[in-house]
Amino acid sequence: MNWTPENHYFTKLNKNELPELIHFYLVTTQQHYKLDSYSEEEYAFDFESLIGEDQIFFDRSIYYVLRSKLDNCIQASIRITFWDKETSLPIQKLFDIETESLLIPDVKNFWHIGRFVISGKIIGNRINILKKMLFDAFYGPYSLGSGLVIAECDRKVVNTLRKLEIESFQLGDPIIYLYSETLPIYIKSEWLETFIEKNKYSQFSIGNHADIQKFVEMSKLMLLCSKNNE
Known part of the structure; x- marks a missing residue:
């Protein structure tokens, strides 16, 4: 069974859609923290910084996004990078x-x-959307095993993960980044077992298998490149 919200649909991001994603990410962050003084200069600086990161990581990543059926605009996103x-x-x-x-x-x-990030415009089904986004992002690391998921993460998100029975290890002291208290963390792949198994029936889709195959091919290519560089 693959749960889907009534007025939205889950899909993946194409590389030419990165500007749309970064704009959504920054605007949603601004709205969430009520940053009335967020200037055009600050936006432009943050935009260039973030899109530069994503252009580097895109080919080794999968971006899961939620779009509105009404206007196809992004309403939620998450990225997992090998x-x-x-x-x-x-x-x-x-x-x-x-x-x-x-x-x-x-x-x-x-x-x-x-x-x-999930848009504040989404009122209903937020917890199910959150679980679906996390399930898709974590399914690959959990399935391939022997893994470590690294993140710079808002403290509130870390607390939410804990409520979902996903434990994490804090690597250092928090900082203020993009206007929120941000922690450096990692999650071992075996710590994802309870969350994945509890949500597999409602959140798994056939696309999850295809994503694993993509990451397996990435792993083989990385290993080959490593041997060639020895």
Whole structure:
């Protein structure tokens, strides 16, 4: 069974839709924190910074988005990235974390999660939408196993994850980033088991299998590139 909301539909983002996503992400953040003084200069700076990150990570990522059936506008988003362990992650720049601190022994697959936001315009079904977005993003890391999901995460989101029985480990002190208290965290793939198994019946779709295959191919390519560079 694949749950779907009545007035929205789940889909994936194409690369040429990145500007739309970043605009949605920034505007929704502005509205959530009631940033009346958010200037055009601040918006332009944040836009260029975020879209630069996403252009780097896009080919190793899947972006899950929720769109309105009425106007096709994005209403929610989340990104899961299969990290190559070489490209600098946002969390490293923001919290001055060295790559070696993230490469935990005996972990094979490393991931980064981001761009998680749900529009305040969505009144009903928010918890189901939240679960669906998280299920899709976490299903790959959980299924491939031996994984570590890395994120710079709003404290409220960390608390929400805990309520959903997803534990996390805090890597350092919080900072204020994009107007919210942000924590550097990681989640081991085995910590996702309770959440995935509890929500599999209502949230799983055939597309989840296709996503896993995409990540398997990425893994093979990364391994090949690593051997060629030895």
